Amino acid sequence: MAIGHSSESPAATGVSPSRAGTRLTRTRKPLSDNAYGYLFLSPWLVGLLVFLAGPTLVSLYLSFTDFNLLQPPKWVGAQNYITLFTRDPRYLKALRVTFTYVFTAAPLNLIFALLLALLLNSKIRGISFYRAVYYVPSLLGGSVAIAILWQQIFGLDGVVSQILGFFGVHGTSWVSSPKQALWTLVILHVWQFGSAMIIFLAGLKQIPAELYEAATIDGAGKVRRFWFITLPMLTPVIFFNLVLQIINSFQAFTPAFIISGGKGGPLDSTLFYTLYVYIQGFTNFRMGYASAMGWILLIIIGVFTALAFLSSKYWVHYDDAR
Amino acid sequence: MAKQADLKTAGPAGRLTRRTILVGAGALAVSPLLSGVSFAQDATTMRLSWWGSDDRHKKTLALIQLFQSKHPGLTITPEYGGFVGYQDKLSTQFAGGNAPDVMQVAEPGPLIAAGRLLALDDYIAAGKIDVSNASQSVLDTAKVDGKQYSVPWGLACGCYFFDNQVFEDAKVDIPDYGWTWDEYAKVAKSLSKPGFYGSADIWAAAGTRSLAGLEVFLRGRQKYAFTPDGKIGFGPDEITEWFTFWDELRKAGAVPPGEVTALETGFETSPIITGKAAMYPINSSIASSLQGLTKHKLTVAPFPTGVGSTALKGDQYGAFVNSSMQVFINADAKDKDLAAAFVNFALNDPEAAKIQLMARGVPASSKIAELVTPDISPVEQSMVATVKYVADHASPGFVPWPKQGAEVQDLMQRSHQAVAFEQASIADTVSQFFDQAGQILG
Numbered sequence: 001m002a003i004g005h006s007s008e009s010p011a012a013t014g015v016s017p018s019r020a021g022t023r024l025t026r027t028r029k030p031l032s033d034n035a036y037g038y039l040f041l042s043p044w045l046v047g048l049l050v051f052l053a054g055p056t057l058v059s060l061y062l063s064f065t066d067f068n069l070l071q072p073p074k075w076v077g078a079q080n081y082i083t084l085f086t087r088d089p090r091y092l093k094a095l096r097v098t099f100t101y102v103f104t105a106a107p108l109n110l111i112f113a114l115l116l117a118l119l120l121n122s123k124i125r126g127i128s129f130y131r132a133v134y135y136v137p138s139l140l141g142g143s144v145a146i147a148i149l150w151q152q153i154f155g156l157d158g159v160v161s162q163i164l165g166f167f168g169v170h171g172t173s174w175v176s177s178p179k180q181a182l183w184t185l186v187i188l189h190v191w192q193f194g195s196a197m198i199i200f201l202a203g204l205k206q207i208p209a210e211l212y213e214a215a216t217i218d219g220a221g222k223v224r225r226f227w228f229i230t231l232p233m234l235t236p237v238i239f240f241n242l243v244l245q246i247i248n249s250f251q252a253f254t255p256a257f258i259i260s261g262g263k264g265g266p267l268d269s270t271l272f273y274t275l276y277v278y279i280q281g282f283t284n285f286r287m288g289y290a291s292a293m294g295w296i297l298l299i300i301i302g303v304f305t306a307l308a309f310l311s312s313k314y315w316v317h318y319d320d321a322r
Numbered sequence: 323m324a325k326q327a328d329l330k331t332a333g334p335a336g337r338l339t340r341r342t343i344l345v346g347a348g349a350l351a352v353s354p355l356l357s358g359v360s361f362a363q364d365a366t367t368m369r370l371s372w373w374g375s376d377d378r379h380k381k382t383l384a385l386i387q388l389f390q391s392k393h394p395g396l397t398i399t400p401e402y403g404g405f406v407g408y409q410d411k412l413s414t415q416f417a418g419g420n421a422p423d424v425m426q427v428a429e430p431g432p433l434i435a436a437g438r439l440l441a442l443d444d445y446i447a448a449g450k451i452d453v454s455n456a457s458q459s460v461l462d463t464a465k466v467d468g469k470q471y472s473v474p475w476g477l478a479c480g481c482y483f484f485d486n487q488v489f490e491d492a493k494v495d496i497p498d499y500g501w502t503w504d505e506y507a508k509v510a511k512s513l514s515k516p517g518f519y520g521s522a523d524i525w526a527a528a529g530t531r532s533l534a535g536l537e538v539f540l541r542g543r544q545k546y547a548f549t550p551d552g553k554i555g556f557g558p559d560e561i562t563e564w565f566t567f568w569d570e571l572r573k574a575g576a577v578p579p580g581e582v583t584a585l586e587t588g589f590e591t592s593p594i595i596t597g598k599a600a601m602y603p604i605n606s607s608i609a610s611s612l613q614g615l616t617k618h619k620l621t622v623a624p625f626p627t628g629v630g631s632t633a634l635k636g637d638q639y640g641a642f643v644n645s646s647m648q649v650f651i652n653a654d655a656k657d658k659d660l661a662a663a664f665v666n667f668a669l670n671d672p673e674a675a676k677i678q679l680m681a682r683g684v685p686a687s688s689k690i691a692e693l694v695t696p697d698i699s700p701v702e703q704s705m706v707a708t709v710k711y712v713a714d715h716a717s718p719g720f721v722p723w724p725k726q727g728a729e730v731q732d733l734m735q736r737s738h739q740a741v742a743f744e745q746a747s748i749a750d751t752v753s754q755f756f757d758q759a760g761q762i763l764g
Contacts (some may be wrong), residue, residue, distance in 0.1 A: 069417035070436035087761060156585055157596075176584030178743050262406050263732065266584040267739040282410040284729050287417075287430045 028291065063291035069281075073288060079268040082294035091293070093268050097182060101252065101272065105189040106245040113193035117200035118230075131201070138194025145187070147258035151175050154184045175259055178269040185255050185270060196241045203237030204230070235316040243308050250301050253278070273297055368660060369422035371401040372647070373408040374681070375590075375611040381681040385674055389667055396660070403464075405588060409728075423655040424664055426475065426647045431725030433650075434466050440651040441469040445662045452670050457713065463644050463720045474645030475668060476682030478607035479712040480534050480625045481705070482506075487618040488513060488600035499623055499711045502631035503567070510576035513600045520570035520576045521601035522593045523583040525567055525738035532738055533731040535603060535625065536564055541717060542628035542636020552724030554759050558752050565741050565748045567633055572742060580742035583735075590615060607646030607683030609705040610698075622704040624712045642716040643709055646683030684709045729762050 038045065063080055065073035084091050120131050140146050152173035153159045161172065176179045211229050220228065256270040257278070264271030264279065274295070281290030372382060378603065379402050386398045401422055403411075409428040415421040416438050433439050445451045453461060453473055464472045467575045489496055492513050497505060510520030525532040539560070546555040571577045578593060586592050589608055593599035595615045604612075606622055613620050628636025651661045666725060667674055675690045680702045685691045723730075737755045740746040746754070 039413070067438070068432060069413060070432065070438055089758075133365065151585075156582060156596075171586055173581040177581045178739070178745065261587040262410075263735070266580065267736060267743055267745060273374075279411075282413055284726075285413060 009282060049170065059291040059294055061306055062288050063295050065288040066286075067288040067291075068285040069287050070285070076288070080289045081296070083289070084292060084296070088277065090268060090271065094264075094271045094273050097264075097269065097271050098250065098252075098273040101182060101186060101189075102246065102249045105186045105252075106242070106249045108186065108190045109193055109249075110196060110241055112190050113196035113241070114200050114234075114238075116193060117197045117204060118226075120197070121201060121204045135194040135198060138192040144254065144258055147255045150184060150188050150255065154180075176266055178267040181259070181266060181269045185252075188255050189249065189252070196245070199237055199241055200234070203234050207233045232317050236318055238294075239308070239312050239316045243305055246304050246308060249303055250297065250304070342533055366395065366657060366660065367397045367399060368424065368655075368657065368664070369399045369401060370664070371412065371422035371425040373403060373405045373428070375404075375608070375614075376407050377611045377614060377693065378681045381678050383633065384677045385668065388673060388677060389664060392667075393660075396722045398664075403525070419654070421652050421654070423652050424661045425650055425652070425659075427472070427650045429725075429728045430471065430648065430650060430724065431465075431727060434471055435725050438653050439471050440653045440655065440658060440661075441471055442473065442651065442662070442665075443470050443698070446470060446473075450659070450662045450668045453686075455689045456669075457643070457686070457688075457741060458646060459716075459718065459720070462642055463722065464648055466722060472645070472648035472650045473665060473669060474647070474686040474692045475649040476607055476646040476680075477643055477683060477686055477709055477713075478605045478683040478708050480538055480603065480644045481606040481708050482533070482601045482624050482625065483604065483609075483612060484621050485593055485594055485602075485616070485618045486621055486625065492600075497623055497626075499708065501623065501626050503626045503628055503634040504628040504631045507567075507571060507576065507633060510571060510601065511574055514575050516575075517598075519578045519582075519593065519599045521571075521597040522586075522603060523572065523577040523738075524603060525735055525742070526583060526586045526592070526604075532735040533727075534605070536561075536734065538625045538640040538642070539564060539628060539634050539636065541642060541719075542634070542638055542640035543637060544717075546719075546721040547730075548723055548727065549723055550721055552726075553763060554730075554756065555594030555721065558756065561755065562748060562752050563634065565738070565751065568738070569741055569748065579705060580739060594620075605683075606705045606708055607680075609683075611679055613699065613701040619706075620701050622701065622708045638717045640716045640717075641711045641712045642720070645686070680705065682720065717724060724763065726762050726764075730759055733758055733762065 009043070011312045062073055064075060064077060066076045066079075067073035089214045118132055120127060120134065155176070156173040158173075160174060172180075172183050207230065211233070212225055215225050215229055251274055252272055253274040256264060256272045256275050260266070260270045260275075262275075262279075262283075264275045274297070277297070280286045280293065371385065372378070374382070382402065383400060389638055391394050391396060393405065405428070412421065412427065413432070416433060416436075421438070427439070428431060430439060442451055446453055451473060456474065457477070460474055460477060463469065464470060484496055484515075486496065494509060494512055497509055501509075506521070521642035531549055536556075540546055540556050543560070545560065551553045552630045555711070568577065572579060577583075578598060582593065582598060585596075589595070589602075589604055589612055590610075592602055592604070594602035594610070598608065600614075603625070609620070625641045626642065627639055628634045629639060649665055651658060651665065655661045661744060668678070670687055670690065672690065672693055675685055675694050676697065678685070679694055679698055684706050685694065691706065695703070698706070733755060737751050740751045740754075741748055
């Protein structure tokens, strides 16, 4: 049956002639249906080929060239990749900043989203109103306006400094201090818990109530029910959110760009990977170099996503696997 | 199957056949061509791009209206915004072959090197762009390899803005135009009190002036930021002295700590506007925009001089006049004569001058500058006097930046931050600066 899955020609799959015959008659009509299918898909397909696959391949070529956007690219072999790791301290700094961000912002975001989903999974009056309210930040969070708001909140005379000042703590400007600027961006990311929260909520609704009933009868308390029912049953959803979070937070750009005025400052403390790609490509006209960085990022994200998938068989429980 | 049949027969009027779809798709595919054709038959169009504040946007839009009224059938499409990201957008437009016809350019070096900007010498020689009333020394600052690629759309100099209210309250005299770095330090210290600083620091997060101030100091010693062959034009001694001067002021509380300076993302958020400092160094051309943001009266003075100063000592006057904005024409502009006509109009037309006033600094043509001076605000009067003082005292000589100049300025910005945030000693910062500048300049 393993071969059957690879669905090549009916003969190869060893299907009986009569069944193959019905399949052929079936496929003739769907062929024209498929044409319609492709036609309706075509905006997306053309977009994929022209705006995604094409540029991606070109950027692979450009990553081996010296290309300033305005003159034809010059082939330089692996020079861009060598320079990145041997002669560019800012690149290594960008890697450090990005990894710090991903490994704090992504898990914190998930934990926060899960906690709120648990809270909002209760049956009280007006719960859908609360859910909507808590979802709002993630509608706004990626926007320029919020990044500017953040600048105000964590600025010199911002709300945070004033509240701390009230308690006698000497306020500083969090967004413009190299030690703290990155953490304000982590907080901004955690605050955008909405979409992960909604997915968690949906996951929570899927958990059969009889499991809880049985556990309660057996004398399990709230904490045990959470650890032994909720969490294991939720692992597929956690896994899904985790993969999305890894990919998203590696590609974070807007908040750092706005809050640091496009420079990744102060002192490169918010120099996200993608921001450095942008600076090299569009500000310094080193598009070949920027392409090389883009490809390394693709590999990094690929590796971490693969790691998440590989690890998943040890901690993700699917219903059908039981 | 049944579902699909339903769909197909659902509405006889909206019956979908392969032919109708093909015809529809074909029409869709051709429609951009059709609109392209109709466009070409339309009146001429030209695209104009600039950065600036609201004040400049309003005045430039009015300028466009006036030019259009003098050229019936012409439509000028304005493209404008703030400074952050402007150059990046423009570079991308050039890369995509979709750049404006006439534009301000912040970093023209790479574009000129790639032959994307038009040399204006022929137009100037033919009198199509009249620069006879513009200062030759300023025109020379815009020359690359002996060719004139741009003309100044306004003159400016590095300057200090003073918040007069603070000076009055503290009973400190407004400094003279000829003030020295010693006097600057003294005034900055005397105006400072806890949480308030006499002067803004010399670097800003936007990075627009971290090399300009240094250049004034260097010129006092007959040096420049770069050498004519595109290397760093100064040594470790000068830059150490420079960093030390600012570090001492910072430690004395006369200029703000790093966290406060880093909050500035443009002059709109500068310490003189947020009420954190009394003096603010920047290009003089923003005078009216800056004044628009505060109720306190502002006045302008040139950068301090090193002549007769113990700190940052120099043996000649360092400040200099440059173009506040340079206006360029795309080498692939559709109608180059029309583009040149617009540039000439913006520079020399008296009616245009009455609209623009000082939106881009002092008009490059001395005749036009005189014409509009009666119409301008007090802060602009002060700016005009400052630019005139600097022009009268400036030492000759100019070395244009290499095409990586802006990248070196960003590096200078980070070096200032390393010292200000105490992430590295001045000695380490200096040696790292020369290492990395060497890499950038190749």
